[in-house]
Amino acid sequence: MKEVGAFEAKNTLSALLDLVEKGEEVLITRHGKPVARLVRPEGAPDRTKALAAVERIIEARKGVTLGGLKIKDLIEEGRR
Numbered sequence: 001m002k003e004v005g006a007f008e009a010k011n012t013l014s015a016l017l018d019l020v021e022k023g024e025e026v027l028i029t030r031h032g033k034p035v036a037r038l039v040r041p042e043g044a045p046d047r048t049k050a051l052a053a054v055e056r057i058i059e060a061r062k063g064v065t066l067g068g069l070k071i072k073d074l075i076e077e078g079r080r
Helices: 006-011 013-021 047-061 071-079
Strands: 002-005 026-030 033-038
Touching: 002 006, 002 013, 006 013, 006 026, 013 026, 013 033
Parallel strands: 002 026
Antiparallel strands: 026 033
C-alpha cells in the first residue's frame, strides 16, 4: 500500500488514480495520521477481462454474414 500526504495526494491525484485502477491501494495521511484510503470499488470492471471478451467477440463474428443483406437495408426495413 502506498502512503502519501494530503498535499502530495492533491497534486498527484491523477497518478494515484492510475495506481488504484491497477489494483493498488493508497493511504492518504494528514500530519502522519491516516485520513483516507483510495481503493477500487467493489465489482469494478476488470479491464483485462473486458478486452479478452472483446477479442472473443471479434473472433466469433469472423465469417458470419447477413446472407448477402446489408445492415443499412435491415435498419430501413425495421423502420417501416
